[in-house]
Amino acid sequence: MIYLSFWGSILAGVAIGWSVNLYNFMDGIDGLAALEAIFVFGVGGYLIWHAGGYAFAMLAWVLVVLILGFLVWNFPPAKIFMGDIGSAFLGCLVVIFALIGEIQYKVPGLLWLMLYGVFVFDATLTLLKRMVSGKKWYLAHRTHAYQRLQDCNWSHARILAHIFVVNVILAALTLYAYIYQEYLLILLCVALVVLSVAYLSVFILVSRNEKN
Numbered sequence: 001m002i003y004l005s006f007w008g009s010i011l012a013g014v015a016i017g018w019s020v021n022l023y024n025f026m027d028g029i030d031g032l033a034a035l036e037a038i039f040v041f042g043v044g045g046y047l048i049w050h051a052g053g054y055a056f057a058m059l060a061w062v063l064v065v066l067i068l069g070f071l072v073w074n075f076p077p078a079k080i081f082m083g084d085i086g087s088a089f090l091g092c093l094v095v096i097f098a099l100i101g102e103i104q105y106k107v108p109g110l111l112w113l114m115l116y117g118v119f120v121f122d123a124t125l126t127l128l129k130r131m132v133s134g135k136k137w138y139l140a141h142r143t144h145a146y147q148r149l150q151d152c153n154w155s156h157a158r159i160l161a162h163i164f165v166v167n168v169i170l171a172a173l174t175l176y177a178y179i180y181q182e183y184l185l186i187l188l189c190v191a192l193v194v195l196s197v198a199y200l201s202v203f204i205l206v207s208r209n210e211k212n
Helices: 006-026 033-051 054-073 083-105 109-115 119-134 145-151 156-179 182-212
Strands: none
Touching: 006 033, 006 083, 006 119, 033 054, 033 145, 033 156, 054 083, 054 156, 083 109, 109 119, 109 156, 109 182, 119 145, 119 156, 119 182, 145 156, 145 182, 156 182
16 A cells, blocks of 8 residues: 655645646657657666566556557557547556655655656646746647657657657666665756756757748
């Protein structure tokens, strides 16, 4: 059983709600939601396995296998799509597995945040930018980083390839931070730098594309 304090339950509810929504926001091109889930549950499953949570790790890896099967048909150009139900389900599961890892197996939640960085960073920063600029943040838009790359005529496959590279870096940082937890905060900062550079690179590219 997972036991949370009152405020812990509130924070968990907020985290689940935001994760469900951000996963839906980021499920906008072929293969992206599936690719992110493979990294998060694949590496996250290893963290839980290493901490002794063999049953939960196996569940994570079974999910990875199922998503790999889905990705075969969802890879660009996609023949089938995840839809809101699928993306919401995965967004919810990310937080649930992170809570299980943190509470029952002492796997720091910050590791999951680092691993989940591509989606959390893009969705959160884009939302904050829209709120600060006074735009109607609750309406549909096309201002996420991956959507701006589409506007630069990048194919879905090309965008996925670059996000794959970022996820490999984040996965490596996460695994290193798990082994050397005394450096967790430093490595989290490194992950933020990687994500910031990737995010800024997108908008530099967009700016140059608009000038041309």
